Structures are given as structure tokens and as C-alpha cells.
Amino acid sequence: TDDKNGTVPTPLTNYLDTQYFGEISIGSPPQLFNVVFDTGSANLWVPSQSCSPFSTACFTHNRYDASQSRTYVENGTGFSIQYAAGNVRGFLSEDVVVVGGIPVVQVFAEAASLSAMPFIFAKFDGVLGMGYPNVAIDGITPVFDGIMSQHVLTEEVFSIYYSRDPKHSPGGELVLGGTDPDYYSGNFNYMDTKETGKWEVNMKGVSVGMEMMFCAEGCTAVIDSGSSYITGPASSVSALMKNIGAQLDESGYKVNCNTVKTLPSIEVDVCTVTFRALDVPPPTGPMWILGANFIARYYTEFDRRNNRIGFATAV
Numbered sequence: 132t133d134d135k136n137g138t139v140p141t142p143l144t145n146y147l148d149t150q151y152f153g154e155i156s157i158g159s160p161p162q163l164f165n166v167v168f169d170t171g172s173a174n175l176w177v178p179s180q181s182c183s184p185f186s187t188a189c190f191t192h193n194r195y196d197a198s199q200s201r202t203y204v205e206n207g208t209g210f211s212i213q214y215a216a217g218n219v220r221g222f223l224s225e226d227v228v229v230v231g232g233i234p235v236v237q238v239f240a241e242a243a244s245l246s247a248m249p250f251i252f253a254k255f256d257g258v259l260g261m262g263y264p265n266v267a268i269d270g271i272t273p274v275f276d277g278i279m280s281q282h283v284l285t286e287e288v289f290s291i292y293y294s295r296d297p298k299h300s301p302g303g304e305l306v307l308g309g310t311d312p313d314y315y316s317g318n319f320n321y322m323d324t325k326e327t328g329k330w331e332v333n334m335k336g337v338s339v340g341m342e343m344m345f346c347a348e349g350c351t352a353v354i355d356s357g358s359s360y361i362t363g364p365a366s367s368v369s370a371l372m373k374n375i376g377a378q379l380d381e382s383g384y385k386v387n388c389n390t391v392k393t394l395p396s397i398e399v400d401v402c403t404v405t406f407r408a409l410d411v412p413p414p415t416g417p418m419w420i421l422g423a424n425f426i427a428r429y430y431t432e433f434d435r436r437n438n439r440i441g442f443a444t445a446v
């Protein structure tokens with residue numbers, strides 16, 4: 132994959148098909164961080180050098196040290212973000228962020244406190260929101276908007292490949308300004324975003340085999356690169372799982388995989404069905420969230436120029 136107009140593909144790490152992240156740098160000299168490129172949010176945050184030593188989740192990750200960067204600009208405005216699980220609190224700072232080889236002067240949040248759950252399980256340091264500006268907290272210009280305003284991209288799009296095979300290296304790839312033909316086959320099918328300002332589309336329905344089971348009148352689906360699983364309204368997901376014979380246990384839905392024929396002893400392997408029930412309250416919900424396991428099957432192009440999302444078969 133060659134260099135395109137200053138943008139180089141960012142290889143992603145795949146941790147157990149549930150966490151995908153890539154490397155960025157912040158500051159001069161560059162301080163390196165692993166971040167989730169998250170189309171479901173629009174802010175950049177990384178752990179701060181100033182976080183409390185008692186914040187285990189902060190202390191066990193790379194931390195930004197403003198005092199070591201000659202391009203640091205103080206801001207100090209408060210910041211807090213709440214996820215479906217977990218929250219981050221801190222303050223804003225400004226420095227040079229380099230993503231895919233492109234430098235951008237960026238306002239980001241230094242996380243002074245990270246909730247232990249789930250961040251002690253995070254193999255990455257922070258989150259780089261790839262969402263639209265209108266979902267950005269504190270009205271901060273998102274990283275990709277800062278890059279678009281430099282007019283260095285061939286196309287105002289970014290594309291994400293998530294590998295499904297933990298042995299495959301790299302575990303995924305982010306391309307700014309285009310797509311990588313190495314990772315998809317065939318043509319893209321495009322869907323307009325539902326309302327400009329979110330990476331969500333009108334889903335036509337959810338069917339099992341030939342039978343349409345849910346969302347027959349259409350429903351909202353967020354294409355969320357920062358979610359591990361596919362989530363849907365609890366009632367729909369439980370009916371869907373029942374239909375495929377999945378059992379719910381404390382860590383999610385399970386089905387018996389085919390017994391492994393080659394092993395001398397019969398081994399019943401239990402597979403995790405990567406669907407989760409999540410009732411998003413109105414007005415945002417009810418909705419489906421198509422996360423990493425969906426993106427792993429369909430190479431996804433996020434098109435800011437035409438406010439649409441393209442899907443091609445991932446190879």
C-alpha cells in the first residue's frame with residue numbers, strides 16, 4: 132500500500148476480535164498512543180500524565196505529558212464523556228497530533244480520571260472519535276475535520292478494514308482519503324446517512340434466512356467502528372437468538388459450534404454469538420448498532436463528501 136498525498140495507511144491491532152486500535156502521536160517530540168478510531172463519537176482523548184496514581188486504568192496506559200512537548204498549548208476547559216459503559220473526565224489541551232502521517236493542530240482531552248470498568252481491560256490508551264462535528268463534546272473540531280480543512284486528501288473519505296483472523300497481521304487498517312483495494316473485492320454499495328451528522332443509516336429490515344423478522348418498516352442502524360458487537364433492541368435480539376438456538380449466559384449468547392470432528396475426544400466448543408441486547412432509549416433509540424464484527428465482514432468507507440457509507444465484501 133503506497134503513500135497517497137502524505138497519507139499512509141494506519142495498521143490496526145486486533146485484540147481478540149473485540150478491540151481494534153492503531154497508533155497516533157501527540158506532541159513534539161512525538162508521544163505515541165494506541166487509540167480506537169471510533170465512528171460513534173467525535174472527540175480525541177488520551178490518559179494524562181497528571182492522572183491520579185490511584186486511577187489504575189490511567190496508570191497502566193501511556194500518558195500524555197504536556198511538559199515534554201514544545202508544541203503544547205494550554206487550554207484547561209473541563210471535559211467529561213459518558214459511554215454505554217464507562218466514563219472519562221479531564222481537561223482540554225492543544226498540541227500537534229499525527230494520524231496516518233498527517234499532522235494537525237488539535238484540541239483534545241487529557242483524561243485525568245478513567246473509570247476502572249471497562250478501561251482496565253482496554254489494550255489501547257485512548258479514543259479518537261471519527262464522528263461528525265455536531266456530536267463533538269465542547270464543540271471541538273474533530274481530528275478528521277481538521278485534516279479535511281488542510282485539503283491534503285484525494286477524497287474526503289476514510290475507510291476501515293477489521294480482520295477476523297487474530298493470526299492475520301495487521302489486524303486491520305485505517306485509510307484516510309481513500310480505500311485499500313488489498314482488503315475488499317467487488318464494488319461498494321452505498322447508503323446515505325440518515326441525517327447529516329451521524330454515521331447512521333436506515334436499515335431495511337433484519338431477516339434470518341428468507342424470513343424478515345424485525346425492523347420490517349425500517350429502523351436506524353449506527354455503523355460504529357468503536358463497538359465490538361452488533362447490538363439491537365433486547366426484544367428483537369432475544370427472539371433472534373432464540374431462533375438460532377443460542378442460549379444466554381452471564382457473558383452473552385452462546386451456541387454449540389460443530390463438535391470438532393478431528394479430535395479423538397468429543398469436545399463441545401461453545402462459541403460466542405457476537406450479538407448483544409442494548410435498548411437505546413428514545414429519542415436516540417430504538418436502534419441497532421453494527422460494530423466491529425459487522426465491519427470485519429464488510430470493508431466500510433465513510434464518505435464525508437457525500438454523507439454516505441459504502442460497503443464492499445472484505446477479503
Ligand SMILES: COCCCC[C@@](O)(c1ccccc1-c1ccccc1)[C@@H]1CCCN(C(=O)[C@H]2C[C@@H](N)[C@@H](O)C2)C1
Nearest residue numbers: 150151171172214215216249252253356357358359423
Ligand atoms: C472495535 O474496538 C472497540 C473498542 C472496545 C469498545 C468497548 O468494548 C471497550 C472494551 C474494553 C475496554 C474499553 C472499551 C471502550 C469503552 C469506551 C470507549 C471505547 C472503548 C466498549 C465497552 C463499553 C460499551 N462500548 C461503547 O460504548 C463504545 C461505543 C463506541 N461508539 C465508543 O464510543 C464506546 C464498547
